[in-house]
Amino acid sequence: MKPNRVPLALALVAALAVVGCGSSNKSSSSSSTSSTPAAPATTGTTSTSPSGGGGAGGNLKLSADPSGALKFDKSSLSAKSGKVTLTMDNPSAVPHGVSIEGNGVDEEGKVVNQGGTSTVTGTLKPGKYTFFCPVPGHRQAGMQGTLTVQ
Numbered sequence: 001m002k003p004n005r006v007p008l009a010l011a012l013v014a015a016l017a018v019v020g021c022g023s024s025n026k027s028s029s030s031s032s033t034s035s036t037p038a039a040p041a042t043t044g045t046t047s048t049s050p051s052g053g054g055g056a057g058g059n060l061k062l063s064a065d066p067s068g069a070l071k072f073d074k075s076s077l078s079a080k081s082g083k084v085t086l087t088m089d090n091p092s093a094v095p096h097g098v099s100i101e102g103n104g105v106d107e108e109g110k111v112v113n114q115g116g117t118s119t120v121t122g123t124l125k126p127g128k129y130t131f132f133c134p135v136p137g138h139r140q141a142g143m144q145g146t147l148t149v150q
């Protein structure tokens, strides 16, 4: 009797171990599966916004005048509404930066020296905004332009 019981107990333990491994594998794969539906849910929210005209945004590039004049290389920019980032290169010996203002938005990028890059980001609704250099006097001298958001 006893010699029979021991192999049976061992077999049960072995079976439990296999089931345990299998179930832990399943639970780990199901936990990663449960985090995956969260991503499509976010994508669904994002895909809803473009139909409303938002969420697209974009990255716009501009440059300060390399000769040292107080102006940008562009006087008008356009973007889709959403998160809009302006990136300005400064090839000029004069420090410059880029900022966005208008419709309740007032975002200031940092002022950078020659070779630097100033970046400013705003969540913009459709409308007209002004981008300008935040260095005192530069905007007044003409270092500004119109950013049209659609």
Ligand SMILES: [Cu+2]
Residues within 6 Å of the ligand: 070, 095, 096, 097, 133, 134, 135, 138, 143
């Ligand atoms: Cu400037």
